Amino acid sequence: MQLTQATEPLAPSLEESLVDIVVGSTQLNRLAGVLGDIDLPHAVMRALGTLDEYGPLRISDFARIDRCSQPAATTLIGRLTEAGLATRTKDPHDSRAVVVTLTPAGRDRLAAARTGLGSSLAAHLPDFDPARLARLQQDLNDLVEALKAVTTTRR
Missing domain, CATH: 1.10.10.10 (Winged helix-like DNA-binding domain superfamily/Winged helix DNA-binding domain)
Incomplete structure (x- = not known):
C-alpha cells in the first residue's frame, strides 16, 4: 500500500495571473455598468x-x-x-x-x-473592508504603472 502525500496547489503562473486580472477587470467594468448609476x-x-x-x-x-x-x-x-x-x-x-x-x-x-x-x-458593498480596497487599488496602480513603463520603452 502506497501512501500519497497531499500537495499544495501550484501557484498560478505569471501569465495565468495576468489573464485572471484582465478578465476580472473586464467583469468588474461590466458589473459597474449594470450596478452603477451612470447616464x-x-x-x-x-x-x-x-x-x-x-x-x-x-x-x-x-x-x-x-x-x-x-x-x-x-x-x-x-x-x-x-x-x-x-x-x-x-x-x-x-x-x-x-x-x-x-x-x-x-x-x-x-x-x-x-x-x-x-x-x-x-x-x-457597505460591509466591504475599505483597507482591502485601498490595497487592491494600490496593487492595481502598481501593475498599471509597470505596464506603462514597458509600453513607453517599446515606442
Missing part, C-alpha cells in the same frame, strides 16, 4: 477616460488605443465634440490630421460620472 454610454465614458489619461490625441492614435476602427473613432469623437466634451483642432505638425482634446466640460463630466459610479457601487 453616459460606455463608449463615451471610455473615450473621455482615454482623452483624460493620454491628453490630446490624433484620431488615428485614439483609434489604436481604443482598439476601434478609424471611422468608429471619428464618429465617437464627433459625438463628444457636438456635446462640447472634446474639441477637434488641426494637428500643428500635420495639417491633414486632427487632434482631439478633452474640454474642461468633458473633464468635469467624466469626474461627475466617476464620482456617481463610486457612490453607487459603494452602496452595494
Whole structure:
C-alpha cells in the first residue's frame, strides 16, 4: 500500500495571473455598468477616460488605443465634440490630421460620472473592508504603472 502525500496547489503562473486580472477587470467594468448609476454610454465614458489619461490625441492614435476602427473613432469623437466634451483642432505638425482634446466640460463630466459610479457601487458593498480596497487599488496602480513603463520603452 502506497501512501500519497497531499500537495499544495501550484501557484498560478505569471501569465495565468495576468489573464485572471484582465478578465476580472473586464467583469468588474461590466458589473459597474449594470450596478452603477451612470447616464453616459460606455463608449463615451471610455473615450473621455482615454482623452483624460493620454491628453490630446490624433484620431488615428485614439483609434489604436481604443482598439476601434478609424471611422468608429471619428464618429465617437464627433459625438463628444457636438456635446462640447472634446474639441477637434488641426494637428500643428500635420495639417491633414486632427487632434482631439478633452474640454474642461468633458473633464468635469467624466469626474461627475466617476464620482456617481463610486457612490453607487459603494452602496452595494457597505460591509466591504475599505483597507482591502485601498490595497487592491494600490496593487492595481502598481501593475498599471509597470505596464506603462514597458509600453513607453517599446515606442
